[in-house]
Amino acid sequence: xxxxxxxxxxxxxxxxxxxxxxxxxxxxxxxxxxxxxxxxxxxxxxxxxxxxxxxxxxxxxxxxxxxxxxxxxxxxxxxxxxxxxxxxxxxxxxxxxxxxxxxxxxxxxxxxxxxx
Amino acid sequence: xxxxxxxxxxxxxxxxxxxxxxxxxxxxxxxxxxxxxxxxxxxxxxxxxxxxxxxxxxxxxxxxxxxxxxxxxxxxxxxxxxxxxxxxxxxxxxxxxxxxxxxxxxxxxxxxxxx
Numbered sequence: 001x002x003x004x005x006x007x008x009x010x011x012x013x014x015x016x017x018x019x020x021x022x023x024x025x026x027x028x029x030x031x032x033x034x035x036x037x038x039x040x041x042x043x044x045x046x047x048x049x050x051x052x053x054x055x056x057x058x059x060x061x062x063x064x065x066x067x068x069x070x071x072x073x074x075x076x077x078x079x080x081x082x083x084x085x086x087x088x089x090x091x092x093x094x095x096x097x098x099x100x101x102x103x104x105x106x107x108x109x110x111x112x113x114x115x116x
Numbered sequence: 117x118x119x120x121x122x123x124x125x126x127x128x129x130x131x132x133x134x135x136x137x138x139x140x141x142x143x144x145x146x147x148x149x150x151x152x153x154x155x156x157x158x159x160x161x162x163x164x165x166x167x168x169x170x171x172x173x174x175x176x177x178x179x180x181x182x183x184x185x186x187x188x189x190x191x192x193x194x195x196x197x198x199x200x201x202x203x204x205x206x207x208x209x210x211x212x213x214x215x216x217x218x219x220x221x222x223x224x225x226x227x228x229x230x231x
Contacts, residue, residue, distance in 0.1 A: 034219070036220075042224060042225075043120075043208050043210075043222030043223050043224050043225050044159065044208075044210075044220075044222045045222070046219035046220065046221070049219065087158070103149070103161055103164070104149075104159075104161070104210070104220055105161070106151075106158045106159040106160070107158060108158050109158060
């Protein structure tokens with residue numbers, strides 16, 4: 001079973017920031033938080049990941065609470081093309097680095113609808 | 117990044133037949149996976165494709181139904197055997213380099229309809 005909880009759906013106005021929450025209260029010390037998204041009829045696309053510090057890349061920002069029990073993915077200026085299902089996943093590093101196999105376990109995700 | 121080519125992109129098959137899906141990566145990768153996404157559902161991991169050895173299957177999936185091959189570090193196949201309408205799904209190939217703290221890349225999927 002997925003180790004995360006996300007809202008089923010969210011709406012966001014085009015051009016505004018989209019803030020997608022994720023709860024992972026049972027996260028272990030060596031587990032990372034990953035975000036992927038799946039645009040309709042396409043394979044999932046990697047967005048960002050982090051351990052405990054906030055992370056930012058060209059797509060999004062990831063804010064992880066100090067206790068690491070929850071996180072928020074921020075799309076700073078949402079566009080219509082950001083409409084997708086967003087998956088929050090926790091996983092351990094690869095087995096060669098002291099973690100588990102680290103398989104991705106997908107939950108149901110959040111369906112984000114960006115509206116004009 | 118890794119570019120993944122999956123073939124076929126879609127197919128309509130008769131029940132009782134088998135379909136083999138191919139996954140080709142543009143570079144060598146350590147880890148290859150096969151997922152299933154049933155209509156309106158999330159992704160479920162079928163198995164990890166191991167080079168030169170038998171695949172590792174997740175609970176609920178068996179080799180007789182979903183035989184997997186991985187002859188080298190850039191190619192894998194998944195066969196859906198003795199198909200029934202319940203096998204109608206999108207099947208996705210995923211790869212990872214197996215290095216520390218890296219992301220997974222996914223193919224565009226094979227949309228299978230069994231009639």
